Amino acid sequence: MRIIGVDPGSVKTGVGIIDVQGNHLRHVHHAMIRTGKGDFDERLHILFSGLSEIISHFKPDSAAIEDVFVSKNVSSALKLGQARGALVAACGYHGLRVAPYSPTMVKQSVVGFGRADKDQVGHMIRMLLHPPEPCPEDAADALAVAICHAHHSPMQKIVGKI
Template identity: 85%
Template sequence: MRILGVDPGSQKTGVGIIDVQGNRIRHVHHAMIRTGKGEFDERLHILFSGLCTIIDQFNPECAAIEDVFVSKNVSSALKLGQARGALVAACGHYGLRVTPYSPTKVKQAVVGFGRAEKDQVGHMIRMLLHPPEPCPEDAADALAVAICHAHHTPMQKLAGKQ
């Protein structure tokens, strides 16, 4: 199974793709979609088309995306939600089912501790997947989302959710 993981952001989005066969997980690709600081509608278009290009190239079978969490800045949370919507729409454009995961669940699946720091997630991604090139934080987070989905998919299939 080829899984697409996405760590959404309105200026930079991490993307990670893994292959899963049984209990073996293999790194396929990771990237950053950078939108810059231009007009917001243009940034949403860059996110949509950038993810479409990656999906087109790597043909994942399913997708997982990190949930939006609301911090103190509601305006930022709304923009992040719109960015996430553009990314989910790109997946839907290709008929991919998208499963959301909370940041805590992702960290728990990869590090074993739901409140792990970003550097701990990055370290575990390097240990588990051995990416061939340096992995930016957001791309490592996206790979972690994909791994989280790989860990939860068998349970979901047994429960009849997929």
């Protein structure tokens, strides 16, 4: 099974793709979709089209996305929610149902500690997947989302959530 993981952001979004065969995980691709800080509507379009292009090229079987982290800044949270919506829409456009995962669940699945920092997540991604080139933090987070889905999707299929 090929899984695409997404770490949403309104300025930069991480994307990670892995192949899963039994208990074996293999790095396929990681990337950043960078929108800059221009017109927000244009940034949403960049997110949608950028993820659509990656999905078209790599043809994943399944998609997972990190839930929106609610911060104290309501405006930032709303923008992040809209960015996440554009990314979910891109997945839906390509026929992929999206499994959401909380940041705590992603970190717990990859590091074993739900409050792990980005350095710990990045270290585990290097240890588990051996990517051919260094991963930016957001791309490592996206690969972690994909790994989390690989660990949880068999159980979710059993209980009928996917």
